[in-house]
Amino acid sequence: MKILIICSTIDLQYKLGCTPAWWQLLKALHETGNEVIAVPFLGDPVESLWWRTYPNPCSRESKLYNDLIELNKKYHLTSKKSGRKARGFSALAEKYIRRKWLNHFVSVFSKEKDIDAILFMNVPLNFIKGIPEKIHAMYGIPIAYFDGDMPTILPKYATDRGFKFDYYVGADLSVFDIFFTNSKGVIPDLKEMGARNIHPLYYAADPELFKPVDMNKDIDVSFFGYGDEYREEWMTNMVTKPSRSLNSVGFSVAGGGFSMDLGEAQYRGDLSFSEYRNFCCRSKICLNITRWSHTSVYASSTARPFELAAFGACIVSQPYNGIEEWFDVGREIVLIENSDNIIDIYNGLLADSEEREKIGERARERILKEHTYYHRAHLMVQSLKGLHNI
Numbered sequence: 203m204k205i206l207i208i209c210s211t212i213d214l215q216y217k218l219g220c221t222p223a224w225w226q227l228l229k230a231l232h233e234t235g236n237e238v239i240a241v242p243f244l245g246d247p248v249e250s251l252w253w254r255t256y257p258n259p260c261s262r263e264s265k266l267y268n269d270l271i272e273l274n275k276k277y278h279l280t281s282k283k284s285g286r287k288a289r290g291f292s293a294l295a296e297k298y299i300r301r302k303w304l305n306h307f308v309s310v311f312s313k314e315k316d317i318d319a320i321l322f323m324n325v326p327l328n329f330i331k332g333i334p335e336k337i338h339a340m341y342g343i344p345i346a347y348f349d350g351d352m353p354t355i356l357p358k359y360a361t362d363r364g365f366k367f368d369y370y371v372g373a374d375l376s377v378f379d380i381f382f383t384n385s386k387g388v389i390p391d392l393k394e395m396g397a398r399n400i401h402p403l404y405y406a407a408d409p410e411l412f413k414p415v416d417m418n419k420d421i422d423v424s425f426f427g428y429g430d431e432y433r434e435e436w437m438t439n440m441v442t443k444p445s446r447s448l449n450s451v452g453f454s455v456a457g458g459g460f461s462m463d464l465g466e467a468q469y470r471g472d473l474s475f476s477e478y479r480n481f482c483c484r485s486k487i488c489l490n491i492t493r494w495s496h497t498s499v500y501a502s503s504t505a506r507p508f509e510l511a512a513f514g515a516c517i518v519s520q521p522y523n524g525i526e527e528w529f530d531v532g533r534e535i536v537l538i539e540n541s542d543n544i545i546d547i548y549n550g551l552l553a554d555s556e557e558r559e560k561i562g563e564r565a566r567e568r569i570l571k572e573h574t575y576y577h578r579a580h581l582m583v584q585s586l587k588g589l590h591n592i
Contacts, residue, residue: 203318203583204237206310207253210324211244216268218244219428220324220350222475223505226408227582228253230575236583239314241306243325244268259306260299304333311341319344319586324351327373334377344379344589348403348582352385353499354432370395379589382582387500387524401585404503404528406573412512414566415483422452422552423518424485425467426478427506429459432493436520439541440489441467447545451552456481482513486558487551490519490535500524507535508573511565516558518547528573534565 209224231238232252240253244264247255258264311317320337322330322345334345349369353359357370375381376396382403383392389400423444430437442465445453453467456478460469473481482488488510496502501524510517511534518536519525529535536551538544551558 203586204239204314204316205231205319205321205586206239206241206314206317207321207323208241208243208325208330209322211242212240212248212255213242213245216245218324219505223350223405224323225250226406226411226575227578229408230579231583234576234579234583236579239310239317241310243329256306256310259302263299299329300331300333303330304336307333307337308340317341317343319346319589321346321348321582321586322378323348324369327369327375331373338377344586345377346380346382346586347375347378348382350384350405352383352388353391353502354493354495356388356391359495380585382585384504385496385499385502386527387502399589401581402501403578403582404501404573405505405508406575406578407505407508407512407569409512409566409570409574412479412509414514414562415479417480417483419484419486420452421454421481421485423487423489423548424454424456424481425489425491426455426473426481427457427491430462432495433491433520434462435494436491437462437464440491440518440520440538440544441465444545444548448548451548454481454485479513482510482515486516486555487518487548488513488515490517490522492520492522497522501527503528508569511535511562511573512569514562514566516551516561517565518551529565529568534561534568536561 207228211218211221212224214221228238228240229252238253239256241247241256242258245258246261247257249255320343337343337345349355355369374396375392376398378397380399380401381392381397382401383389384402384404386402392400425437425441441453441455442463445465445467453465454470455464455467456470456473458472470481490507490510492504492506496504497520507517507519507525507528511529518538520538522537525531525535525537531537536547538547
């Protein structure tokens with residue numbers, strides 16, 4: 203298939219959480235025999251060996267808006283004013299941004315005569331209102347949408363999280379022929395908002411990119427993440443309290459955006475990808491601590507457990523509703539049932555290197571068998587082909 207993909211961004215400098223996943227998915231789409239054309243909604247296009255690009259018609263506007271939102275977020279204004287900002291920028295989009303994007307689509311289609319489908323990925327729905335219908339009318343090709351921020355992007359969570367866009371203000375999800383989501387549990391919510399032909403498309407890992415490195419395991423327990431919102435309780439239970447109780451155990455935390463007390467854990471700051479890989483591979487136990495919005499809504503996937511499993515890590519996770527959709531609990535991942543047994547779990551695993559190694563090996567085997575981006579690309583393409591007998 204030849205797929206035109208409009209994605210939130212493909213520039214890693216913006217540090218949007220989904221961007222590394224987009225790179226892996228687009229790469230997998232190419233490597234499974236598809237032609238990929240990528241256009242960013244934020245920033246400028248980034249060339250690669252796996253996709254072609256066209257310019258962002260609103261590159262300057264998107265950068266200015268992103269800078270404004272970052273400034274508001276820095277001074278804690280985003281959540282308080284998100285509704286008013288959404289209405290203001292929706293009006294701007296109506297008059298200006300949508301027109302530029304529609305004209306850009308016409309220009310691209312004049313050069314690319316055989317596009318099989320268009321896929322929007324985490325693009326603000328209220329900013330493209332009316333465009334999918336017009337593309338349908340003009341070119342008659344399937345239009346798909348993929349949201350990788352479920353459930354926290356839904357209106358009942360988005361304000362508290364301070365997302366840069368409230369995607370769903372005034373959006374009509376029925377205009378898309380197919381809707382992909384990283385969460386199975388939100389399907390009823392999406393149906394209520396008009397979405398049809400909904401398919402779970404979970405996060406995964408590129409097994410060559412996320413590959414174990416043989417290193418001396420000099421970190422006992424580690425956690426990597428960005429922000430403590432919605433996971434304060436389990437960071438306290440799994441890092442802060444045990445780091446104070448287990449004097450002989452070394453805890454390390456990396457990433458950014460933590461305002462809470464980390465106890466006796468060593469904070470290592472943000473990490474590059476190679477540093478992140480080494481951080482995980484140096485750790486005897488890698489923690490999966492996910493926002494409660496994900497762990498409480500059934501099978502709401504995040505990237506971290508798949509990445510850790512691909513590294514062959516021994517993963518200990520907080521309670522996670524639906525994690526059995528991806529891993530065999532007890533064999534491939536250790537799930538904490540309640541906060542009372544955390545120290546016993548840590549002590550048991552730290553004393554048994556053979557068991558830790560087996561858990562990590564089984565987790566990576568599961569990734570290779572079911573959870574690579576090649577699997578996700580195949581599922582996406584088969585679903586797209588089924589829309590109009592492509």
